[in-house]
Amino acid sequence: MFSDLQMLQTQISQMSVHECESLDAAADQYLSTSTRVCESLDHFATSNVPGELAQPTLTLSDLIANIPPTSNRLIERRKFVEGSKNATIQVKPSALHFYNMQSNQRQKCLLQLTNISTESLRLHIIPPQTSYFQISYSKKDQLIPGLSMGISLTFTPDVERYYYDCIRIHCQNNQNLLIPIHACPALDLTDFPQEFQFSPVTVGLRCVMLE
Numbered sequence: 001m002f003s004d005l006q007m008l009q010t011q012i013s014q015m016s017v018h019e020c021e022s023l024d025a026a027a028d029q030y031l032s033t034s035t036r037v038c039e040s041l042d043h044f045a046t047s048n049v050p051g052e053l054a055q056p057t058l059t060l061s062d063l064i065a066n067i068p069p070t071s072n073r074l075i076e077r078r079k080f081v082e083g084s085k086n087a088t089i090q091v092k093p094s095a096l097h098f099y100n101m102q103s104n105q106r107q108k109c110l111l112q113l114t115n116i117s118t119e120s121l122r123l124h125i126i127p128p129q130t131s132y133f134q135i136s137y138s139k140k141d142q143l144i145p146g147l148s149m150g151i152s153l154t155f156t157p158d159v160e161r162y163y164y165d166c167i168r169i170h171c172q173n174n175q176n177l178l179i180p181i182h183a184c185p186a187l188d189l190t191d192f193p194q195e196f197q198f199s200p201v202t203v204g205l206r207c208v209m210l211e
Contacts, residue, residue, distance in 0.1 A: 080166075083177055086176075086177060088175070089114070089123070089171060089177060090113070090116045091111065091177060092114070096109055096180070097181075098155045098182070103157060103159055103160060105157075106156050107155045110150055112150055112151075113148060113151065114147070114148040115146060115148075120142040120145065121171070124169075126170060128166065128167060129165060132155060133153060133181055136154070151167070160185040164180070164181065164183075166180045
């Protein structure tokens with residue numbers, strides 16, 4: 001039994017993006033069918049048993065309904081690593097930042113994915129899991145070598161606080177990337193100079209730099 005489990009895990013890890021999506025769809029259909037069957041059995045049981053027994057405290061369909069939904073099974077089954085590139089995809093920028101936010105005011109930025117391999121690729125882009133971040137892009141069947149695709153990210157905060165989420169890129173070679181998203185109500189210091197250079201000044205004189 002242990003060897004069968006290892007064989008199954010190996011087969012799952014070697015599945016392509018398209019096969020994973022098909023497996024997810026089949027699993028969702030199976031769960032939906034199982035739920036309907038349980039509801040039918042519960043209805044049959046409660047309608048044919050008189051008295052107090054006709055009011056069960058907890059049914060099987062109730063247990064299924066209380067299971068928290070999984071946003072995307074690939075997040076649980078695959079490992080995603082932060083980085084600017086892997087063997088096939090380069091990401092620019094490697095992290096996304098939003099500054100100077102205001103409540104209910106939208107901000108946008110652009111993420112670029114480039115195929116740096118010699119083969120056409122199929123990518124599965126897993127969007128952020130919170131409602132504050134929304135992505136949009138033109139989906140392509142394949143990304144040919146050397147070409148890029150852009151992903152537009154929109155951020156809409158409700159209050160001024162720190163926000164975090166990420167975009168996950170599921171690749172064919174299972175070298176999956178994670179692009180973190182940070183948003184905070186701090187000042188944008190990306191253009192602030194790291195140092196100031198003053199020309200030689202005579203002792204006792206004052207030098208002022210104007211921008």
